[in-house]
Amino acid sequence: xxxxxxxxxxxxxxxxxxxxxxxxxxxxxxxxxxxxxxxxxxxxxxxxxxxxxxxxxxxxxxxxxxxxxxxxxxxxxxxxxxxxxxxxxxxxxxxxxxxxxxxxxxxxxxxxxxxxxxxxxxxxxxxxxxx
Numbered sequence: 001x002x003x004x005x006x007x008x009x010x011x012x013x014x015x016x017x018x019x020x021x022x023x024x025x026x027x028x029x030x031x032x033x034x035x036x037x038x039x040x041x042x043x044x045x046x047x048x049x050x051x052x053x054x055x056x057x058x059x060x061x062x063x064x065x066x067x068x069x070x071x072x073x074x075x076x077x078x079x080x081x082x083x084x085x086x087x088x089x090x091x092x093x094x095x096x097x098x099x100x101x102x103x104x105x106x107x108x109x110x111x112x113x114x115x116x117x118x119x120x121x122x123x124x125x126x127x128x129x130x131x
Contacts, residue, residue, distance in 0.1 A: 012039040020121035024114040031103075031110035038117045046113070049106030056099025060092075067092045 015023070015038060027034030032046030071088075074080050 015117065015121045017118075017121050017123055020118045023117050027110040027114045028107075031106040035110060035113045035117070038113075040113060040117070042109070042113055046106045046110045049102050049109070053099045053101070053103030053106060057096050057103065058099075060095035060099060064092045064096050 020038070023034035023038045025034070026037060027046075030047075031050040032043040032048075035043030035046055037043075068075065068089075071085075074085060075089075
């Protein structure tokens with residue numbers, strides 16, 4: 001039987017501490033998915049930011065790596081014009097850096113959501129016995 005995968009929101013119910021911590025660790029690994037598990041609609045833009053940032057970083061990061069390998073001798077030549085090389089490097093690296101910034105923004109937003117999820121979770125641990 002094939003497994004069903006859904007991006008639908010989870011139920012809006014009070015979460016236990018254990019489930020809230022599970023949402024936090026999910027958000028740390030892949031921003032937005034823990035928020036979706038907790039039933040928060042803010043998980044969708046977090047996922048879009050994180051996945052978009054990852055795709056931009058991967059595509060333009062590989063492009064930048066290939067450019068750096070092709071220009072290795074110019075980058076390490078002390079006689080070359082370093083400002084011109086830096087200008088070229090910036091045009092190659094800026095999209096990869098934008099991708100990293102988008103992923104970081106989604107990750108920080110998911111971290112903030114996780115803080116709210118943990119604060120709102122009910123503490124179902126038994127009270128310690130009175131002495």
